[in-house]
Amino acid sequence: MAHRPLIAPSILSADFARLGEEVHAISGTAGGGATRADWVHVDVMDNHFVPNLTLGLPVVQSLRKATDLPLDCHLMIEDPDRWAIGYAEAGAYNVTVHVEAAADPVMLAKNLRAAGAKAGLSVKPGTPLEDHLDTLKHYDTLLVMSVEPGFGGQSFIPDVLEKVRTARRLVDTGHLKLVVEIDGGINADTIEQAAEAGVDCFVAGSAVYGAEDPGKAVAALRDRAARAAH
Numbered sequence: 001m002a003h004r005p006l007i008a009p010s011i012l013s014a015d016f017a018r019l020g021e022e023v024h025a026i027s028g029t030a031g032g033g034a035t036r037a038d039w040v041h042v043d044v045m046d047n048h049f050v051p052n053l054t055l056g057l058p059v060v061q062s063l064r065k066a067t068d069l070p071l072d073c074h075l076m077i078e079d080p081d082r083w084a085i086g087y088a089e090a091g092a093y094n095v096t097v098h099v100e101a102a103a104d105p106v107m108l109a110k111n112l113r114a115a116g117a118k119a120g121l122s123v124k125p126g127t128p129l130e131d132h133l134d135t136l137k138h139y140d141t142l143l144v145m146s147v148e149p150g151f152g153g154q155s156f157i158p159d160v161l162e163k164v165r166t167a168r169r170l171v172d173t174g175h176l177k178l179v180v181e182i183d184g185g186i187n188a189d190t191i192e193q194a195a196e197a198g199v200d201c202f203v204a205g206s207a208v209y210g211a212e213d214p215g216k217a218v219a220a221l222r223d224r225a226a227r228a229a230h
């Protein structure tokens with residue numbers, strides 16, 4: 001990993017009634033910017049692709065006005081081919097769809113880029129990466145799920161690190177050009193193994209919003225990841 005680790009707090013663990021303040025808490029510039037998140041991770045769930053229901057486009061549109069941090073929208077929904085473009089048009093920096101849900105992921109990536117967003121592809125813990133390498137050539141980010149999608153606060157599944165190592169190898173050898181992102185159970189204990197395996201961007205929900213000071217938690221996680229990656 002050549003650049004500094006990216007930390008993307010998941011607002012799934014934030015207080016939805018105080019979303020603006022919760023995003024503000026990870027936007028500070030104290031410590032030379034150390035307490036500032038790199039991306040805001042927004043978990044969109046439709047109660048069909050996953051057994052949970054969270055938020056959708058109107059909330060993303062409001063968040064876009066409330067922060068200048070890049071919005072990293074993770075769509076855990078059925079039929080992303082139909083809905084994902086709306087998130088790009090709403091100003092999301094990165095829109096991630098699930099390979100298990102997309103009908104035509106290559107066309108979807110092209111459409112997302114044409115709408116001005118980065119295109120992200122996510123794989124559930126049980127989905128092999130090898131089946132989707134050609135598709136990944138069309139994507140900017142790969143989101144490796146390290147828990148079953150649907151809920152925050154679950155335990156990290158270490159077996160998925162093999163997928164991270166494979167992706168890292170393919171990126172480092174120039175076969176793919178991707179930001180490698182991990183999501184689920186990332187905290188002070190697990191972030192080091194993920195960083196060693198080659199993750200660029202770390203999503204963390206409860207480890208950030210369960211902390212007394214979310215900004216300080218961002219700084220501490222980035223620091224641990226940076227030390228482990230070297």
Ligand SMILES: O=C(CO)[C@@H](O)[C@H](O)COP(=O)(O)O
Nearest residue numbers: 012149150152153185205206
């Ligand atoms: O997408 C998801 C869950 O489906 C995640 O973004 C979680 O929200 C991460 O939460 P923690 O595991 O870090 O608490």
